[in-house]
Amino acid sequence: MYNSFFGLRENAFNLSPDPAFLYRSPQHEEALANLIYGVQSRKGFIALTGEVGTGKTTMLECLRDFLGGQRIPFAYIFNSRITPDQFFEMLAYDFGLPGTRFTKTEVLFALNNMLLDRGRAGTTAVLIIDEAHNLDWDVLEEIRLLGNLENRRGKLLQIVLSGQPELDLKLDAPQFRQLKQRIALRFALHAFTAAETEEYINFRLAHAGLANQKVFDENVAGMINQRATGIPRLVNLICDNSMLIAFALNSRHVTPEMVDEVCADLKIDAGPAFTDLRRQPVFPSRPRKA
């Protein structure tokens, strides 16, 4: 609506996880490198966690692009509130496995054949599960068992579990200790720092056609970072709504008052001290330099 007023080709602050708008912050860069490295070196299980709105699904979309480019087959399960039977059905559909009834036995048989073929051809296949914190114990147990398929050169199926920090808690529970031990790579996404939020805003606007933007100055970007507690989805929401107000007032600059108004309307307050959500030490088991 306001795009041409600001000189934008498209909306800069869409809420969809679009890899074309990927801002390569050091942690997002590292998360993606971990996902790709884990798949390529057939590590088996890889876990990606992060607070709501920190970019997990965006990372998975980037991974899907990579896999598509490499012609590595993958199944993507985004609805994790499923029964074991539904899980096997989804696997079969997504991998395009032959069969008609998609019972567990039929799917396991077809999957095993497909994976052995891929293994012999020196390649692999990937199962990606988003919102994995919602998976029931019995589905997680089936997933763990799929991780046992291997040949001499490594795991035949790479399994990416992505979810909110509750996934980490789940994996720490005693009944999941067998699965936890199998996770070869773990990475956690955290909120942006103030400098990253500013770069993120600049990047998204530049990508949408507005290089060297003057809509948000450094002060306003800092304020947005604080209100959004460095969470990219909230940054998008605040920026989009602020630009709408600026447009309505025929102004090409967003002011602190406009940000205040947006946050009041959207009921976004500063929330917990935003330092709580800032980067904590992460524990990649991959050496930083491959």
Ligand SMILES: Nc1ncnc2c1ncn2[C@@H]1O[C@H](COP(=O)(O)OP(=O)(O)OP(=O)(O)O)[C@@H](O)[C@H]1O
């Ligand atoms: N590094 C990034 N570059 C560009 N956009 C990003 C980045 N990280 C997050 N975003 C944007 O933030 C929003 C939320 O991202 P995404 O949906 O990937 O988060 P999520 O962690 O999967 O959230 P949820 O826990 O609710 O599923 C999207 O609009 C996405 O485009």
Ligand SMILES: [Mg+2]
């Ligand atoms: Mg998501």
